[in-house]
Structure formats: structure tokens, C-alpha cells
Amino acid sequence: MRQAFTWAAVGPAFISRLLTSIAIATVLSLSAATGVSANSKYAAIVVDAKTGKTLFARYADSHRFPASLTKMMTLYMVFEALEHGHISKSSRIPISKNAAAEQPSKLGLKPGSTITVGDAILTLATKSANDISTAVAEYLGGSEAKFAQMMTQKARALGMKSTQFRNAHGLPNKHQKTTARDMARLGIALREHFPQYYDYFSTRVATVAGKRLGNHNRLLGRVRGMDGIKTGYTRASGFNLVSSVEADGRSIVAVVMGGRTANSRNAHMVELISKYMPRASRRGRGDLIAEPRTVSPTRPVVASAGRIELPTRGAPTPDARPVNSIDRVDAPEVVVASVAPQPYPAARVEEAVEVAVAQGDVDMVETSSTVPSGWVIQVASLLSDGEARSFLDRTSREAGSILANARPFTEKFDKDGTLYWRARYAGFGSKNEARGACKALKARDIACYAVHQ
Numbered sequence: 005m006r007q008a009f010t011w012a013a014v015g016p017a018f019i020s021r022l023l024t025s026i027a028i029a030t031v032l033s034l035s036a037a038t039g040v041s042a043n044s045k046y047a048a049i050v051v052d053a054k055t056g057k058t059l060f061a062r063y064a065d066s067h068r069f070p071a072s073l074t075k076m077m078t079l080y081m082v083f084e085a086l087e088h089g090h091i092s093k094s095s096r097i098p099i100s101k102n103a104a105a106e107q108p109s110k111l112g113l114k115p116g117s118t119i120t121v122g123d124a125i126l127t128l129a130t131k132s133a134n135d136i137s138t139a140v141a142e143y144l145g146g147s148e149a150k151f152a153q154m155m156t157q158k159a160r161a162l163g164m165k166s167t168q169f170r171n172a173h174g175l176p177n178k179h180q181k182t183t184a185r186d187m188a189r190l191g192i193a194l195r196e197h198f199p200q201y202y203d204y205f206s207t208r209v210a211t212v213a214g215k216r217l218g219n220h221n222r223l224l225g226r227v228r229g230m231d232g233i234k235t236g237y238t239r240a241s242g243f244n245l246v247s248s249v250e251a252d253g254r255s256i257v258a259v260v261m262g263g264r265t266a267n268s269r270n271a272h273m274v275e276l277i278s279k280y281m282p283r284a285s286r287r288g289r290g291d292l293i294a295e296p297r298t299v300s301p302t303r304p305v306v307a308s309a310g311r312i313e314l315p316t317r318g319a320p321t322p323d324a325r326p327v328n329s330i331d332r333v334d335a336p337e338v339v340v341a342s343v344a345p346q347p348y349p350a351a352r353v354e355e356a357v358e359v360a361v362a363q364g365d366v367d368m369v370e371t372s373s374t375v376p377s378g379w380v381i382q383v384a385s386l387l388s389d390g391e392a393r394s395f396l397d398r399t400s401r402e403a404g405s406i407l408a409n410a411r412p413f414t415e416k417f418d419k420d421g422t423l424y425w426r427a428r429y430a431g432f433g434s435k436n437e438a439r440g441a442c443k444a445l446k447a448r449d450i451a452c453y454a455v456h457q
Contacts, residue, residue: 045069045242045262047184048272050280053192053248053255054288059280064188067166067181068261071236072132072220073244074174076190077155078140079128082121083198084158085144085304093122095306102148103139107175110135111213119213125201126210131217132235137173144304148172154302159186161299162193176238184259191233191246191257193293205232205248223247223270227277233257243269249277254284376413376430376457379438383445383452384427389414392425399427399450406444 047063058064085091096118104115111133113119119127119136127136138148145151148171155169164186170177195202208224210217220235229251236244243263249256258276263269293299383399386392396412410429417424432438438454445452 043242043262043264045240047261048259048276049184049188050256050258050276051188051192052284052288053195053250053257053292055285056288056292057285059256059283060276061185064184064259065166067183068244069174069176069238069241070167070180070182070187071174071238071241071244073182073187073234073236073246074169074172074180075128075132075137075236076187076194076234076246077159077169078137078172079125079204080190080194080198081144081151081155081158081302081304082125082128082140083194083201084301085306086121086201087198088301088303090304090306091121091144093120093125095121097121097124097136097139097143099135099139100142103135103142106134106138106173109133111215111217113213123212125204126207127212127217129204129207129232129234130210130219131212132220134173134175138171141172144306146305150305154304158299158302159190162189162293164189174236174238176240184261187244187246187259187261188257189293191248191259194233195248195257196293197299202232205234206230221245221247222266223273227274229281230277237266245269245273247273247277249281251281253286254281256281256284376411378430379432379435379454379456380428380430381410381432381438381442381445381452381454382426382428383450386425386427389416389425392427395427396429399445402448402450403445406441406448410441 045068047066047068048060049058049062049064050060051058082091086093097120099113099115099117099119101115104113109132111119111127111131113135119139124136124140127133128140141148141151145154151172152169155172156167159167159169164182167182167186168179170180174180194205206224208219221232223230223245224232227247227249229249230247231250232248233246241262243266244261245259245263247258249258256277258273258280260269260273260276263272384392384395386395392414393412396414400407400412407429410431412427412429415426415428417426429441432441432454435454435456442452442454
């Protein structure tokens with residue numbers, strides 16, 4: 005039964021890339037059976053969305069960082085405001101200096117511009133843009149802090165007893181915590197309370213402000229019945245994913261938190277869906293969280309630039325930690341550098357990274373005119389020159405002959421007043437040569453991407 009569902013649930017091309025990973029699942033740090041205790045960020049749960057029965061749980065009630073799973077609640081608040089007529093999809097949300105200054109992933113709208121509520125929803129559901137999350141918070145709450153309080157109050161009303169929100173996007177804050185069980189509860193609530201808006205989570209590609217936005221959830225369209233919901237990543241949280249799957253009269257919501265790589269997280273999610281979907285009930289009426297009418301609606305401020313002074317970005321608070329390309333929410337996984345080799349092969353994300361570069365997701369602010377020109381490859385972006393050089397030394401040892409003729413170098417850049425160092429290799433004569441090196445590195449589980457400078 006499990007084997008049949010696995011092949012039915014995922015496409016042949018995708019499953020072929022996962023067979024090796026699943027075959028060695030017993031040695032994975034994310035495996036439900038072994039090794040999870042070695043990863044303090046890991047947590048997972050699978051819930052039957054028709055009966056509320058927990059089908060699987062590991063550390064499901066332990067505090068974890070939500071990262072961009074936070075935006076599930078941000079969107080819950082938007083949907084609620086829409087349903088109660090406080091806003092419409094054509095309402096325009098102003099972009100403040102505060103919102104425009106958020107770290108990537110971001111849409112990149114300028115201060116003083118606006119975005120419709122409908123486009124904001126699409127942007128959050130696909131690109132997971134932090135600038136738009138903050139703009140929504142200021143629009144509905146009057147300030148980020150007030151909106152975070154509203155989010156936490158809503159979490160309590162939904163029975164999410166272990167969740168505290170401090171912002172609307174999920175960028176690092178040590179006080180912003182949740183659990184896998186609470187995230188599953190929120191996923192079910194979104195389906196139950198807002199079926200008219202839920203299909204936003206299954207949007208695979210959207211165009212907003214002339215930009216093509218791809219959904220960060222790579223399992224959409226590859227796992228049969230999956231209709232959302234949300235990915236998330238920061239260095240503190242690891243790779244998170246909440247999945248909703250409905251097929252053959254069964255329905256589950258599954259959560260994986262703390263994945264060491266996007267690939268291992270996705271493979272573990274497929275493993276959980278394959279194993280526990282057949283065990284879900286075909287009976288049950290849902291309505292597991294609460295009838296919508298029993299959850300008191302939150303009345304938003306619905307601020308306008310003319311009626312309220314929106315805050316501008318000041319100095320970082322002690323709780324706010326700078327975010328770079330290996331610590332940003334939902335960054336392309338190719339720039340996520342892990343300290344130890346990972347059991348899953350690197351993802352084929354070169355095309356996604358090129359899109360990200362074009363859309364401003366990857367840092368491109370030069371501060372030095374002495375760096376090599378031409379085609380180079382980048383393997384990490386770190387908070388100090390020493391860290392970057394150490395990473396290059398380790399990469400050179402692991403890469404062997406692949407990088408024998410390449411020259412490692414670090415490159416300092418400034419992002420919103422914070423300095424970072426890229427770890428890169430030069431010495432490639434063409435785009436194909438650089439890409440070929442990256443392909444060979446990925447075969448050794450070394451993430452990288454090629455870029456011309």
C-alpha cells in the first residue's frame with residue numbers, strides 16, 4: 005500500500021531523484037526513526053485533517069523558530085480582514101521606508117509606492133517577500149509591533165498555545181517561537197476558515213510588479229494532492245515546510261521543521277506523506293480548529309499613509325540579527341552553506357538562482373574594484389572574512405581536482421549597512437566552464453552557483 009501510494013503521489017521524474025535519498029533514510033539526521041536527536045532544530049508532525057488524530061509526532065511540542073512559516077498567520081489576518089469587509093483585494097497597501105528596508109527575500113518596491121492586497125497575497129504565498137509582510141503589518145496593525153500582538157492574540161484564539169509572534173515575516177527574533185503542532189493547527193485553520201482564499205497557497209508562478217515570482221515550495225505539482233502551504237528558512241530555524249495534502253478522500257497536514265538542507269527536508273516530507281496518508285481516515289467532517297464564528301475577528305487598523313505616521317527603520321534592536329545570503333528567509337538553497345556534508349545530493353537550482361539574482365534576492369552590492377572579473381562561482385556568503393576563508397579551505401579539500409585550477413577569493417560587500425564576505429572561486433573561461441564546475445561540485449553535495457562579474 006505504501007509503495008503504491010508513493011508512486012501515485014509523486015511524479016516519476018521527481019521520485020527518481022529521491023529514491024537514493026529515501027533508500028538511505030535510516031542514516032539521515034532528519035529520519036523519523038534514527039538520528040533526529042542529533043539535530044536540535046528538528047521537529048515534525050502529521051495530523052489527519054478530518055479527524056484531528058495525530059498520525060506521527062517527533063518533538064512536536066518543542067519550541068522552534070518558525071521563519072517564513074510566520075507568513076501563514078500574516079495571511080490568515082489578511083484573509084480575515086477580507087472576509088469581514090475591512091479591506092478588498094483592490095485596496096492599496098503603502099510601502100514605508102521601514103518595509104522597503106527589510107532583508108531579502110523581498111519584492112523590492114520603493115518607499116512611497118503601493119501594492120494591492122491581491123498582489124500582496126500572491127507575493128507572500130509565492131516569493132515570501134519580507135518587505136511586503138512588513139507593509140501588510142503596518143497597514144493592518146498600524147505598526148509591526150502592534151500587528152505582531154494581533155497575530156499572537158489570534159494564535160491563542162485558534163488554540164496555538166505555544167506560539168509568540170514578534171514580527172510578520174519571520175526574520176530572526178529570539179522571542180518568536182512556535183511548535184510543529186501549532187503550525188499544523190494553523191495550516192488546518194487556514195483550510196477550514198478560508199476555503200475561498202486557500203488556493204493562493206497552490207500558486208506556482210505569479211507576476212507582480214512586472215516580476216515573475218516562483219513558489220519556494222518545490223513539492224507543489226510533484227506530490228499528488230498537495231495544495232500548499234508554506235516553506236521557511238533561517239540559519240536559526242533550519243529548513244521548514246508545512247504541507248497540506250488531499251487525495252482519495254483523505255486529508256492530512258504535515259510539518260517538518262529544522263531540515264539541514266532543503267533536499268533532506270523535502271525528502272523527509274515525501275517519506276511522511278507516503279507513509280501516513282494511507283492511514284488517514286476518509287470519514288470525519290473537519291472543523292477541527294473552531295467554527296469561524298467562534299473565533300472573534302480581529303479588527304485591523306487599516307492605516308493609510310495620510311492618517312498615520314509609519315515608522316522608519318532605525319538601528320537594529322538587540323533581538324534583531326543581521327541576515328545574509330545563508331541566513332535569509334527562503335533564500336535559494338544553493339547559497340545555503342552547511343558546516344558538514346549532507347546526505348542528499350545538491351538541488352538543481354541554478355535556474356532559480358539566476359532568477360533570484362535578476363530579482364534582487366542575491367546580494368549584488370560591490371564594495372571593491374580589485375576583485376576578479378569574468379565568470380566566478382560562489383559557494384557561501386558569511387559574516388566575516390575569516391569564516392569565508394575557512395569555508396573556502398574546506399571546500400577546496402572536498403572538491404579536489406574540480407577546483408584545482410580555480411583561485412579562491414573573498415569579496416566584501418555592504419548590505420543595508422552590514423558587511424558580509426562572499427566565498428568565491430575565479431579562473432573560469434566561460435559560462436559553461438563555471439556551470440560545469442558547479443555541476444561537479446553539486447554531485448559532491450557542495451552547493452554553488454555561477455555568476456558573471
